[in-house]
Amino acid sequence: MTTTRRPAAALCGVLALLAALAAGQLVAALINGNASPYLAVGNSAIDLTPLPVKDFAVRTFGTYDKAVLLGGMAVLLLLVAAAAGLLSRRSPWPGVVIVAGFGLVGGVAVYSRPDLTVVALLAPLASLVAGVAVFLLLHRIAPRSTDASRRTFLLGSVGAVAGAGVLGGAGQLLSGTRDASASRNAIGPLVPAVAAPPIPADADFAKLGTPPFRTSNAQFYRVDTALSVPQVRAEDWSLRIHGMVEREMRYRYRDIRDRPLVERTVTMTCVSNEVGGDYVSTSDFIGVDLADLLAEAGVRPGAEQLFCTSVDGWTSGTPVAAALDRSRGAMLAIGMNREPLPLEHGFPARLVTPGLYGYVSATKWVVDIEVTTWKARQAYWLRRGWGEQAPIKTQSRIDSPRGFATVPAGAVRISGVAWAQHRGIEAVEIRVDNGAWQPATLSAEVNVHTWRMWWTQIAVKPGTHQVFVRATDKTGYVQTAARAGTVPDGATGWHSTTFIAT
Numbered sequence: 001m002t003t004t005r006r007p008a009a010a011l012c013g014v015l016a017l018l019a020a021l022a023a024g025q026l027v028a029a030l031i032n033g034n035a036s037p038y039l040a041v042g043n044s045a046i047d048l049t050p051l052p053v054k055d056f057a058v059r060t061f062g063t064y065d066k067a068v069l070l071g072g073m074a075v076l077l078l079l080v081a082a083a084a085g086l087l088s089r090r091s092p093w094p095g096v097v098i099v100a101g102f103g104l105v106g107g108v109a110v111y112s113r114p115d116l117t118v119v120a121l122l123a124p125l126a127s128l129v130a131g132v133a134v135f136l137l138l139h140r141i142a143p144r145s146t147d148a149s150r151r152t153f154l155l156g157s158v159g160a161v162a163g164a165g166v167l168g169g170a171g172q173l174l175s176g177t178r179d180a181s182a183s184r185n186a187i188g189p190l191v192p193a194v195a196a197p198p199i200p201a202d203a204d205f206a207k208l209g210t211p212p213f214r215t216s217n218a219q220f221y222r223v224d225t226a227l228s229v230p231q232v233r234a235e236d237w238s239l240r241i242h243g244m245v246e247r248e249m250r251y252r253y254r255d256i257r258d259r260p261l262v263e264r265t266v267t268m269t270c271v272s273n274e275v276g277g278d279y280v281s282t283s284d285f286i287g288v289d290l291a292d293l294l295a296e297a298g299v300r301p302g303a304e305q306l307f308c309t310s311v312d313g314w315t316s317g318t319p320v321a322a323a324l325d326r327s328r329g330a331m332l333a334i335g336m337n338r339e340p341l342p343l344e345h346g347f348p349a350r351l352v353t354p355g356l357y358g359y360v361s362a363t364k365w366v367v368d369i370e371v372t373t374w375k376a377r378q379a380y381w382l383r384r385g386w387g388e389q390a391p392i393k394t395q396s397r398i399d400s401p402r403g404f405a406t407v408p409a410g411a412v413r414i415s416g417v418a419w420a421q422h423r424g425i426e427a428v429e430i431r432v433d434n435g436a437w438q439p440a441t442l443s444a445e446v447n448v449h450t451w452r453m454w455w456t457q458i459a460v461k462p463g464t465h466q467v468f469v470r471a472t473d474k475t476g477y478v479q480t481a482a483r484a485g486t487v488p489d490g491a492t493g494w495h496s497t498t499f500i501a502t
């Protein structure tokens, strides 16, 4: 019995993997980008990851957590594929079993995705067939220890790489045509019938180190479980409102866009924001009142939550009372800062409920709202141990000086931001080392649903100093010093920064 040479054996496995991925990618592009077995496995990994690990990934890698996941999967796949090749130096069957195993895992992942139909199984099937076929073919022509001819194998390998390149490239092109950006570009600027009041010049202290009052769309924080941004064309989108309602309603994009649009300046915050973190941003959202749509459907007595589903199957549960509360002004939003929503912020439409953390209130790419009870349905993060009720907690952050900055001793300027959406910020105080709390100057208040900037000046001697901040909201509540983690309903504690005066 002859054995395949080691490098050739490993290469058989790796090339079979490339062929499988490319074939899956191409077929997925024809059906639905998320049908790609690779993405489906990644998405399932995200859903199955235990909470502490997910929290660790977000803390450690921030917005790059998904790139790290996909990269790690690629390395793992390559290693296993090479090992599969090496295990098959005598007979191809160990490798075939492993390659087929990959195909099956991809199939299970695709099948279990909430956003995919059975047709999507064609993508992992194509992967499986291409992977096994390429593996068997290359294995047959791979150079053996007894024969030195490598020419055929070289040609076969080049063929496999070229084939994978063409399939993958075609897949890429095709998914480009399914991209929703053309649909978004065709919409043009959004002009509200009722514009948000203009932002006064003294609403931020950007010159003194705070963020600008309004966050640009490009800078707005992003948090979601989607590995690839859902592509929904405005023409294809609709929102269904059903469940405990008098009349089931369905709205198309035009129906929403043609209504008189309102504009509201709102600061959104993520429950995963650590004390001092930057998962907090402010935008002028444009859309329609969610309460209007709910009134058209007619919410029945006893309804408790809006169980909202996005096109990729993610869900959130918003309290009906918050959605109906006109003083809060929950919206079905289609625009941010006068532009249609950016794709990664939910194009064509999302929910925005001022005062509640995003995971219970801000479904992006929203397509379905079921009016129901808390008992009947459990949303994505609720099932994973986060709270049912999640009002945003009163918080404050120091932006300047940065941690461990060196500043001249004497008068030092301290600045930052505070938020207590739906209640409003009443005061911000800072404390240096173990000194007394002293008030900071607040920026002009835009509305109670937005953040408020602050700054002050203190005199410090040379040395290392620690400065603390705490906010008081308009209910009189003083931000607690007690440290709590983000799980289950938002972090607490005072933010502090250490700096060196010389």
Ligand SMILES: Nc1nc2c(c(=O)[nH]1)N[C@H]1C(S)=C(S)[C@@H](COP(=O)(O)O)O[C@H]1N2
Residues within 6 Å of the ligand: 220, 221, 222, 223, 224, 225, 226, 268, 269, 270, 271, 310, 311, 312, 314, 344, 345, 346, 357, 358, 359, 362, 363, 364, 365
């Ligand atoms: N479809 C979908 N919508 C979602 C999420 C998600 O994972 N999927 N995450 C929510 C969370 S946790 C937050 S904080 C906000 C963030 O919205 P942004 O990315 O536009 O800042 O979106 C919410 N809407």
Ligand SMILES: [Mo]
Residues within 6 Å of the ligand: 223, 269, 270, 271, 272, 357, 358, 359
């Ligand atoms: Mo969030």
